[in-house]
Amino acid sequence: MSQFQSLEHALKRFFGYDSFRPGQRQIIQQALSNRDLLVVMPTGGGKSLCFQLPALLKPGLTVVVSPLIALMQDQVESLQDNGIGATFLNSSLSLAQVRSREQDILNCRVKLLYVAPERLLSEKFLPFLDLVQHKIGISAIAIDEAHCVSEWGHDFRPEYRQLQLLRYRYPNVPFLALTATATERVRQDIIQQLVLRQPNIHIASFNRPNLYYEVQPKLKTAYSQLLQQVRAAKGSGIVYCLSRKRVDEIAFRLQQDGIKALPYHAGLSDEDRTSNQRRFIRDDVQVMVATIAFGMGINKPDVRFVIHYDLPRNLESYYQEAGRAGRDGEPASCTIFFSYGDIKTIEYIIDQKSDPQEQRIARQQLRQVIDYTEGTDCRRTIQLSYFGERFEGNCANCDNCRFPKPLEDWTIESQKFLSCVARCKERFGMNYIIDVLRGSKNQKIQQNGHHELSTYGIGTDKSVDDWKMLARSLLHQGLVDQTSDGYSVLKLNALSWEVLRRQREVKIAVPTVAVIEESPQRVAEVEMLYERLRQLRKQLADEQSVAPYVVFSDSTLKLMARSQPQTSTEFSRLSGVGEYKLAQYGERFVSEIQAYCKEQGITPQTPVATATTPSKNQPSYTQLKTLDLYMQGLSVAEIAQQRDLRTGTIVDHLAELIALNQPIDINSMVSPERQLEILKAIEVTATESLTKIREFLGESYSFDEIRLVRGMWKRRNKSF
Template sequence: MLQYPNLEQALKYHFGYDQFRPGQRQIIEDALQNRDLLIVMPTGGGKSLCFQLPALLKKGLTVVVSPLIALMQDQVEALRNNNISATFLNSSLNPYKVRSREEAILNGKVKLLYVAPERLLSERFLPFLDLVKEKIGIAAFAIDEAHCVSEWGHDFRPEYRQMKSLRKRYPNIPTLALTATATDRVRTDIIQQLGLKQPSIHIASFNRQNLYYEVRSKTKSAYAELLELIRENEGSAIIYCLTRKKVDELTFKLQNDQISALSYHAGLGDEERSNNQTRFIRDDVRVMVATIAFGMGINKPDVRLVIHFDLPRNLESYYQESGRAGRDSEPSRCTLFFSFSDIKTIEWSINQKTDPQEQLISKQQLRQVIDYAEGTVCRRTIQLGYFGERFPGNCGNCDNCRYPKPLQDWTIEAMKFLSCVARCKERFGMLHIIDVLRGGKNQKITQNEHDKLSTYGIGKDRTVDEWRMLGRSLLHQGLLEQTSDGYSVLKLNALSWEVMRRQRTVSLAVPVVQKITWEEGSEKAAEAEVLLQRLRSLRKQLADEQSVPPYVIFHDSTLKLMTQVQPKTITEFGKLSGVGSHKLAQYGDKFLAEIKAYRQEQGSQEQVKSTPFLGLPSDTELFTLQLYQQGLSVAEIAQKRNIRATTIIRHLADLIEKDQAVDLNQLVPLERQQKIWQVLEAVGDISLTPIREQLGESYSYDEIRLVRGKWRRENRN
């Protein structure tokens, strides 16, 4: 095996990265000391590397336990593309393939073996493991998605409970437990259930800084907003719905609106589900509409948009599902549509549970989701607080921070609320406290003689919703605590007493009704560089030839580096982050040739270009114009350039605005142009959605955008 002067060189050689992400180096050093580890690291934080690199540096086989076939195959494909000897054993293989892979393992030709928990603990497989231990040695067991071991986690799997028997059979082989999400209770459960011995515990921050979080009301125009979000954001998108029926309906509507979308839910056959997932991962289709049956272990790093069109069941699931956006650390968006009808649907399914304790926990989890959706403080403060991480707020990357609601002083009301909690001896939940404050006359109040308290009826001037908003805000700001046993009893803390003694003021963000549009901000962002699009086309072509997802060749972030640096030699190319020794040899020349061809074309264009002036078409627009003038349709240009048709429409609209030779009459019938023109004259230069609402659904966003290009040009002149 190759020896390296330091871990950074091993990282660059095998994976192409110049430096470790926060926390990775310390974890890898601990793993090389053969310690048991519990690693809690958010999606996109680089968990896999924490067991993959030590596996390459240690003697013997590292066995990775993974719950899903898709996840195993994804990781093995990516490792093999880095020339790392990895394999998997699962039910998708025939007996011959299983035998040949087992032979390769026993001959020491494999460093990482991925296997499901059921197979690992089977009567046939354990004796094989004993043989592996004897012949080549077992370096470590890595238990991925370790939260599955805990019934307090969001995806409990009973088969994970039996994993403790591994420790009894192999007491001296180190175990690494890895998960993206785990509350205190789940972490304790993982250590106990897997029998970890004095583990080194690494908990990274749960803060995913690259994700923009927002909550929107699910009004009648929700579908139009969803459509606009998909059209205005580049890249892949996942849309989560509560029911299979909703998934199928939404997929059908999107397909009718020319969005390449597929469904994923438990009602589809195995083959159809698997095909749909593969097409999504390989960028053959852009949008996946799914129930939560989809996504665990989906290793697609370039999802740019995750939309929850229905309410999630708990905050942990929401964090996990929304966290499938931007795993490559590039800016991505997470939108949640919130409506009270979703609450009824979830409550119905909770009431189907037979265990009263399970019902209680599920109801508390649902309340936490509603608190998040209706919260007016920083979204990250609420999310991270759920995992026990304090976050000061003002993240600058959520709707509540970017578009803050006006603050009001609610100190007096907070004093009344907290005093009532104290008078009720910290034994009741929020609704009871509100009932006492508002002078309620129910049985619970009279039985406990709370109608005789000094705080009884002192809050009649505020509505139930206002008191609830205050209660939630006190919890989110850490000025009040709540038990997590399903009963949600309110408890005072040191800060509560500071408020009651007038040593601390309380401000409340009061929601105002406003429509936030992203039209202007996204116009510029959607403009992709010509070179980047060409490199993406080359990547897709190479990926299709090898039948692998495009990101296995190179991540988006590496392609963006190529466009920024534009390396001229193979040595320069090899220095880029994400280019390891094997990928340099395999793909370096091809990508360098594409960059060189682009630069030569640019050089010839520079000779004929006049001095730049305001309104000159960009390179990408000129490329579109050239193809358009050759007589190609919008769809043909999009296909040839391997970018979305809506991006081509945007180019053409901008070209029209910049007075280039694009015939609008060929693109939009004259009578429709006139109708759109009339609305633009009436409402002015605003975002597309309200214009379309005025015109009706028979008008497309593309038509409006094209006409608006001409309208802007004429109004500027």
């Protein structure tokens, strides 16, 4: 390295970067001293540089073991774009191309060779590798995606286990094992299987603060959910599905809806997969719909969203697949659509495994995914605890932290649970402990004599789901441990004993009965109809060569989608529909709405009130004006300013509109928890007086909040 003033100088020359990312410099220094290394660094953390830069600074050839053709092609192209001598050998090449590249290696024109493990260990290739070692030297063997060596990893590949043969064939060549995801058990397995010699182990933080994590219930109208999210997204995205059939279906439907999308799965030809990947990387298309075969090591830093349309099989693969979003450090979102139906699909896949131990491991991993999706704790806390990293507090960048459930003190329940674990000698899993607590007549409990324990039956005051929620939270918070051998046995730790000795409180996030104005299915139906009406509006606008908003505003379309008028009379009552537009467009829009309702088997909603003939059960003209501005997305203050009215007057309008069952989202203005408290206060005080209700609640509640919730109470009780 004498030709370089420093590692930073080499970094700038070869890769154009001015400084290293956290941990890279130390790893590179140790690689240059020919040490065995195990590097666990999240996607986007810069793992590749940890072996690429040393390869350029040391004499000889660095051999990189890579599991996928797409992965090695991508990395080699990136290196060649930087003027670096790199190549790959795989099945996509002709015999003449292989011979030419081998000659380049022997003539010292290549510093990094990417090769799959199957080729690397073949009888034909090993003699060539011996020749390389003799003529120019092998400077290092880097094993990328090293978790593939472990049966405890999420992508076990038996051929990776044979790589230890290289250790015995080239005993003086240093090994570098690199992966983005590895639990403690997987890390130990990597060291053992690759025969790493006193390796330096580098474990970077698994936290990706720029990623927003969320779980959405997967509705019957799941495709509509997906389409809405893709349309709202800015930038490229990946949609993961469990099956090739689902991939093809989703890709086709997105294409039909005007989204530039392509499929990627093992059923496609190598040529098609390579072409589709290249088009995605080069931004020729926005969305790649794929099975898990896509993405490993793909260097596309500006992926803005990753959606798991189907439930992932385990947390490690989910972390890695979701981690392909936001590798540039910019904000990105990671969404799981969760359906219990997907669990059955994965269980079927697990049942096809021939090895009973593999089945047990896969089932335990599936339970951990379910715990994650159903968890009420911070998503980061759950993810990072899986990898043995503690994260405490509010991450402010997941659905559970942005929309938190209220915390409740469950210390006593935790003591009961942990005490039961202890009295059962730490030999059983979550479900068994819950059965004991709830006094189950399970035959196994009787045989073990656990029906005689002091903790037997002391938990009948809580449901099975309550106890499962607590157990998950204890695991996520590190207050109890769980074995990872496929059996999920609960084990007490030091923090468990602190809880049992009353030295530590336990608070968990408990879902409340939220005040939901509409069911998710109803919301999805409205959104689907809204999209169809937008397409009709665009068609009519194009026919007249005018902008779509000239036909109808978005707010009027939303009113159509919600109220679903079935006649011209009902249509005329919508805010934004005058006589001219009724005559011009009414029949087309009503026909579209009728057709949609018939297709979906929807019973039309109660007609909305007229804007011209208000009555006791209909909004007034001034309220409808406020509603129109609200539907355009204006805030209370903005509506007041535009209408030259007090904000209190606008709140009054919104409260009355809520009472009249108009489309006002009260949850965006008053949290569900505060709604419940205000509703209780109205019931207890038996009055509609704002002053008396506020006196009961206290000054932490505003009159505006009470007005809005009172409107909801009026609607429910028909007191208007």
